Amino acid sequence: MKKLITILALATLLTACGNSETNTTTNSQTSEASKATETVSTEAKATKYTTYSGEGFSFAYPESWKSVDTSQMNAPSIKAAFSDQSSSVTFADNMNLTIEASSTGSINPEEYANNIVDYYTQSGSSIGISDYKKTSYTNKPYKEYSAGVLEGAYKHSSGTDVILxxxxxxxxxxxxxxTLTYAKDTYNQDEIKDILDSLSITAPLEQTAPTATTGNSSVTASAADFFNELTPYITEDTAFMEQASYDFFGKHNDVFPAITAELSKKVQGLVDSNVTTRHLNKNVANYYNTFVQVNGEVISVEEDSSLGATFSIVHVMDENGNDIIALYPATTGDLLDGDYATVIGAPITNFSFENVGGGYTNATLIGASLVVAD
Known part of the structure; x- marks a missing residue:
């Protein structure tokens, strides 16, 4: 199974070394740096832009910047990226646009901003971001939609002071x-404003509170949308959520995740104990409307906060050697590889992923309501 890449780490991945042709004397470098510092304001005001048009969006970027090849990052959420590859310093100013599935269905941009701040503060060092500090958050509606700008500063692993x-x-x-990432010395507020203001989204947008309907009608709920959006990503576009499964998650939206004692008790009472992984392997479609329980060893557990809230991917192997991949819209706490866990949720699809031995492992993807250590 392809590992998720934390989109928040993109600022680190896109940094580039300076031109290899700039190995001049120290005096020459100092002189050129001084000249650049003296003229940076004038040059910034004269910035010329080029428009990039993608599927459902467009934006302007400095015409001297070059496109970054992100194909090797295994991150389809990255829709476009550019950087100033002409720089001779160890950090290249860069920008990117990502479009990713919402893990919560929230339309509050400040809620996402706060989660991002928490992630950088607690885990930033693992992706080359040290001493991150939030400097501001400003409401900046996009047309009639709620939106905001988060600004922070950190020390990059190259030693560069960076504005994000x-x-x-x-x-x-x-x-x-x-996302726009600038070295502190080249940060230019006017240029950043120009780029942000240039963003145009032509794809349909919807910012309304999630609702659910009963009966046989279609259901729209954040849990259903979350699992629906991430299913093809987890399965590397080999499987997709069926409507019956989508509707089932929508009807039980309140228990995804079951984070309170009351909800935990509720979902445990909904489990059909007669359904095992062997039943799921035979024909998962028979159990789209069923809560199942799987107990086993945790082969791997990953957490990701790039969607505005933490979600987890837990690989569990049961006593029969059957594999379950649990997609869980919450943190798993202290759960680690090698532990034993109980997973309760609803099956989404069967799929296969490449294993370390060069073959393929068959697994069932479950939208998890509850993941607890045994």
């Missing part, structure tokens, strides 16, 4: 994020 600006536009199902 992120324009967050959440919808019921997706989060649009434009």
């Amino acid at each position: 600006v992120q324009y967050l536009i959440p919808t019921n199902t997706e989060l649009y994020t434009m």
Whole structure:
């Protein structure tokens, strides 16, 4: 199974070394740096832009910047990226646009901003971001939609002081994020404003509170949308959620996740104990409307906060050697590889992923309501 890449780490991945042709004397470098410092304001005001048009969006970027090849990052949420590859310093100013599934269905951009701040503060060092500090959050509506700009500063692993600006536009199902990363010495507020203001989204947007209907009608709920959006990503586009499964998650939206004692008790009472992984392997479609329970060893557990809230991917192997991949819209706490856990949730699909031995492992993807250590 392809590992998720934390989109928040993109600012680190996109940094680039300076031109290899700039190995001049120290005096020459100092002189050129001084000249650049003296003229940076004038040059910034004269910035010329080029427009990039993608599927459902467009924006302007400095015409001297070059496109960054992100194909090797295994991150389809990255829709476009550019950086100043002409720089001779160890950090290249850069920008990118990501469109990713919303894990919560929230349309509050400040909620996403706060979660991002928490992630950088607690885990930033693992992706080359040290001493991150939030400097500001400003409401910046996109047309009639709620949106905001988060700005912070950190020390990059190269030793560079960096300014990080992120324009967050959440919808019921997706989060649009434009990220601009500048070295402190080259940070230019006017240029950043120009780029942010240039963003145009032509794809349909919806910012309304999630609702659910009963009976046989279609259901729209954040849990259903979350699992629906991430299913093809987890399965590397080999499987998709069926309507019956989508509707079932929508009807039980309140227990995804079951984070209170009351909800935990509720979902445990909904489990059909007669359904095992062997039943799921035979024909998962028979159990789209069923809560199942799986107990086993945790082969791997990953957490990701790039969607505005933490979610987890837990690989569990049961006593029969059958594999379950649990997609869980919450943190798993202290759960680690090698522990034993109980997973309760509803099956989404069967799929296969490449294993370390070079073969393929068959597994069932479950939308998890509850993941607890045994």
